[in-house]
Amino acid sequence: MPRRTTQTPKHTHQTLKNMSFESMVISWLMYDGWQVFTPILDNGHQTDILISDGPNYHRIQIKTVEASGDDHWVENKWQDSHVDLVIYFARNSTWGYIAPAFADQRRPLNHPEHARFAANSRTEFLKEFHTID
Template sequence: MPNRLTQTPPGTHQALKNTAFEILAVSWLMHDGWQVFLPILDHGHKTDILISDGPKYFRIQIKTVEARSDDHVVRNQWSESHVDYVVFFVRNSNWGVIAPAFEEAERPLNHQSHRRFNQTKNEFLKEFHKV
């Protein structure tokens, strides 16, 4: 079995983990039949994933957070970007939250309009269909 013999710088390692969560969401959405598009560059638009069912398109931002509980407060980093949904993956646990994009400066993860999911395809898709 191959062994990685070099150290990955901390910033690079975090970028790899964040990208892995984006790819996980892409995979789950594709399994559900969505057309998935990945912007070459999302600077300014805050769109990590663009999905379509044919006639409709939705912009999704993927965020990872360290959270000790579901009342963890997240900041709005996508104002004026036309994002439709934000998926928060809790990277130090095995759950996440799907949220309609909100206008407030910040909001707790356990807000009533958010859908919590365990980090599995079936759980994610079940909650995604409820937003």
């Protein structure tokens, strides 16, 4: 059985975990029938995933947060970037939120326009994904 015998640097390990959330969302959206595109570089456009149903395209940003509860506040870091949705995962828990991009400078994760999902459930994620306008 393969065994990792080297130490992964802390920042590299965090990047790997963050990318795993992106890969999970990509998989879930493909399972749901979306065409999924990943930019070679998202610097400036702040788009981690671009999805399409054919005629329509939507930009998605994936973020991880160190949140101790649903009332955690998030900063708007995508203003003027044309992002449609931001999907948040709590790094230290098993839940996330889907949020339409908003104009406020800050907003709580549990805002009424956001949809909460279990981070380990494709079914729950897709159910909540389809409720977002």
